[in-house]
Amino acid sequence: MRVIVIGAGLGGLCLAQGLRRAGVDVTVHEKDPGVTARFQGFRIGLAEQGRAALRGCLPEDLYSLVEATLGDMTGPARAVDPWLRPLGEYPMEGATAADRHVLRHILLAGLDGALCFGKELTDYHVRSDGRVEARFTDGTTDTADLLVGADGINSAVRARLAPDVRPHDTGVRFVIGRTPLTDRFAGLVPGFGTRVVDRDVSMLLGLMRFRRPPRGAAAELAPGLALPGTADYLRWAMLLPPGQAPEPGRDGAQQTVLARTEGWHPEVRAVVEAADPDNSTLLSIRVVRPGPRWLLGPVTLLGDAIHATSPSGGNGANTALRDADLLRSLLVDAHAGRRTLPDAVDAYERRMLRYGAEAVEHSLAALGPFLPGPFLPISDSLAPSQP
Template sequence: MKVTVIGAGLGGLCLAQGLRGAGVEVEVYERDRDVHGRFQGYRIGLGDLGLDALRACLPERLHGLLDATTGSLSGSRENYGPGLEFAGSRPPMTATAVDRQVLRQLLLTGVDVRFGKRLSAHQVLDDGRVRAVFADGSATEADLLVGADGINSAVRAQLSPDVRPEDTGVRCVIGRTPLTDRFAALVPGFGAGVSDGEVMLMIGLMRFRRPPREAGAELGVTLPDVGDYARWVLMPAPEQEELSPRDTVLAAIEGWHPDVRALVEAADPEHTSWLSIRVVRPGARWPLGPVTLLGDAIHATSPSGGNGANTALYDARRLRDLLAEPGVNLLDAVDTYETAMFSYGAQAVEHSVAALDQFLPGRRAA
């Protein structure tokens, strides 16, 4: 069996790692020009669902490196007013902090990725195999094509053209700031929110157990040279297109506590950006065949749900497990995967959309 994966994000690479470990031939095609083609994101929180999937798919020699380059998230989620006056707590949570860029580099280890390959179309052949054609004129054939190419999936556009990203209408600004004791004190537990009743600045910490570059070097794995940081998000972001993302946040939190403003002022400008929150709802199933979808390509969630990466990684594990079964019938495996994925994927999207309100003070008050 040969599997072609379109997209070298977390879900696609997790699947590739799992298939490699199971002895299944797999190749990955990515439209970015190289591994550093674009910034890969910020801190995310993984629960048991995502962590178990990673451990199941990663080779054992990388398990210790995964542990070393993650961090712990636990405790209550404190709410404060703009002067950092205490305004209550939300229930405690526990998760594992993961930096997207570090995790992606880890997942790339040993995987055959062809960069600079933008998918143009796919064709199911008479023998039941599938052919992927790329913008540069090259092509490849496989027994299964997996679209793991994100919210703007080219595979989905052909496979299920009626399913399109939906704009929630919410914009935010996201950024990260090198961590200091001053900024760490803003987040005594799992996370913190500072709000004036109109906007909310959410703050979370990424503390690595070990510096990723140092930990990776011991195994000959090249990881980003990134230190501990505070990740923050302003929701909803005011419509001030004439301002930079950072200046938009500073204008929105004018008069707030000096520590909060200093957090934003010290942010890395290259890693401070606008984000329009969009989702993808799975919709109706396409006819069963040798093409399927994974992760954001079919069930993109709002980040407010905290379940996007977890669900994509779970997709990868489920599909790997089914394809690796002895004597597997490919279409039966795809059918079993899609039947479950459409159900839990849709639930993940709806959960994430419902969770948006708790981070939108103006909407909640209305």
């Protein structure tokens, strides 16, 4: 059995790791020319679900490295007013965070030979023998028994497979940035996280404090693997209601937040002023809600390509990793002759579409008052989620 994965994001790489480990022939095609340094500066709240998926797919040494480079979020979350006066404290269960850039480097480890950069999929064609041929902008093709579109929110695979499913712009803008962590700034986040609440806007502060510095951990746990030398940072984020922010992009991200926080405590503004501009940006919050199922065949979708969530849900990456682990286990069964390939894809899509839809709704609910209009509830046919 041969599998092609389109997109070397968190979901596609996790799947490729798991398939490779099980001896399945897999190739990942990524449109970027390499591991780019474009905006990567966010931490991902990694739930037990995401960690379990990584455990299921990664070799032991790489999973140990994931654990070593997580950050712990412990203690209560607190709310303060713009002058840092306490408004309340909320008990939270302990959680972990991963730096996306570091995690992606770990997921890339050992995939040499199975990973092609600079390959942008334009189209695919299902052949008369049931196999699928992927076509790339450079004129090359690749053929497999299964093509997995893990190509993110603007998925070219989805555009062909399920053309009626399109990204929806909520109108809400999200400014996110990171600032090197100093003792001075660490005091702003004594627990799980701090929410600075103004009348119609709030700012979320959270720490990414690596359990171990990524490079040192890699030197011991996965010698030869070069990880980014990312240092601890404070992640700040602000949701802006529709019409209250300039167009998305890196330029002006800090200025947008500084303008919106005039009169706030100077320490809060100092965090934004001291931010790393390369890792601060303004994003549109767009979602993809899974629609009706397509015809079962040798092409499927994974992650943001079919169920892109709002970052407010903190569940997009966790759900993409869950997809990867579920599809891996079913494909490994097919590889071992315990089920057929169509049966594996069918079982995957049935479950993924249900919990994927639920993940999107959860993330939209977390956007709450910022939404310009009501979103329809998910249909009965897609809920509830199936583990």
